[in-house]
Amino acid sequence: MKKNKISISAKFVALFLLIVSLNTLAYYFMLQNIYQQELKSQAKTVVSNVESFGAWVAQNGRVWVKEGSKESFLSQELYKASCENIDEEGFVHFYSKNPALAQREFSEVVAKSSSPAKFHMTSQNVMNPVNAPDDFEKTALAIVTKTGAAEYSEFVDGQYRFAQTIYHKASCISCHGDPAKAPEDVIKRYGSEHGFGFKEGDVAGVISVSIPANPLYMKALNFVGIKEIVLILVPFIIALWFVRAAIISPIKKLTEVAHEVSTGKDTPVDTAGIDLNTHNEIHQLTLALSRMRNSTQLALKKMREARAEAEKHRKS
Template identity: 55%
Template sequence: MAKKRLSISVQFLVILAIIMVLNGVVFYYMLKNVYQQELKAQAQTVVANVEAFGTWVANNGRVWVKDNPKSYLGKVSVVDPEFPSQAIHFYSKNPALAQREFSETVAASSSPAKFRMTSTNVMNPNNAPDSFERRALAAVGGNTLAEYFEVVGNDYRYAKPVYHNASCIACHGDASTAPADVIERYGRNNGFGFKEGDVAGIISVTIPQRNLFSGAVSVFGLIEVLAIGASVLLILWFVRQRIIVPVRTITSMAEKISKGESADVASIGIDSNSKNEIDQLTLATNRMATSFGLAMKKMNESRKAAQQAIRVAKTLKAQQGKE
């Protein structure tokens, strides 16, 4: 059965399409990796800020606020002797409480990245872990993992463990030695029993992931699209100008030669040592045309000679007949 194949241009377009699709897939995954790393860096920044804020509170022991009885640990009232009837009340917030209020303030803000602190053994039931946080706590529980992250639905979720040091154990160690104001507010059942060096819990960060394609405009600007279009056109132009068009020309030459017609093979100006394959094909076709022409010339000459001989023979025969 004779092989019927598609034209080079069609084959080339098919291959080009496959290459573009493969490149597109690779590009998508590269973009996704970069984006994931970027989200991780964002989450790490959030954690660093939360830790820094906690450290700031811890370095001050507690922070004291005036006239904010919504949530606090301790309370002192100061009376100015000059105005004994007007006591001023100060309320204290420890690092975890201040961090939780920070977290609630961020949650209510326009910041896309949210965070909270949680633990396997929470002092405040409102800090109880969700299912991702339970997985993260289980993963970092062995004291070996420095961070844990997952993509949950549309969110990038990140967790970093926090460890108890001696100062933490004052409140999170034995409930019987914990400060009275902590016991008063949180009871003696939850959030205690930790030792120095234990995983206290995690700082859990949630960042909504943007769809890479809905944000395609920011990835592909006009210049990028034009550059891709231009490179495709460049490849198409090259294949057409340098392969398809010369092959067509040579084919029509060869066809003419095969019919014995005179063919003008444009080989003038081609260096016989040219490294270009099409040039070599043109030169070879030219040589073929020359040899073919010579052969035809010789054939015509022999034919003429033969006809001459026949004529001579006929004349001789006729003369013999007369004699």
């Protein structure tokens, strides 16, 4: 069979390549797990920051600002004053921002910043159309609403997308429950159609995070340098050297001797320094070959003697 013509060295190299490929695959899967865990923990950190910021606003009821966008606020109050930023009638305007509104503005600032991680707060029933979900968020909302999952993640178009479910508490229902009972300023600015009808414990929406994530195989190339390649090759070279020095070369030598013995030559087998109780298989083979050579030589000698004897008898 053709297969049997392949040398041990060649088989060893093939075996090594197979082992390295399987190991590489195993390391790749492990790296992928670590990478995903890492992305998830980054996303969770972003979510906690957004939630903490919302909690800070909630702690103060609302935050009130004197300047800034005249479009983005929940309510406004006017005070007669003689400071800067007063209108023609001498009123200074204060605008209030509730947590969700402040979080949206925060997300808009982050979207324009250099931060690679962006976030967005959205719902299946948005009060402000600006917060409408994108395709990933629609999927995430459908899944978390259906399964009750606390989070959902996916790789989409070179981005790691993560969504964390937020639930309505009793305090949220004053604005997101029955529109008839909602604060006047909410109805005035957002109408009474969208973002209402929730009950305590309902899925309020998700905080979704996007982080750029190249496929791991592209990143993996950056992890493999000269040092890593040397560390993979050195053990292979040592193993190959061992196989050649301890097995292949001695076998070649023994094959030559066996061949010469088979042709009747009186070639000595070098057994110097070999212990008769050796556990080294090659040494055992050498001893066996030596014994075989001795018996062959003996048999040959006897045969020659017998032939000489016969010759003598024939002549006499």
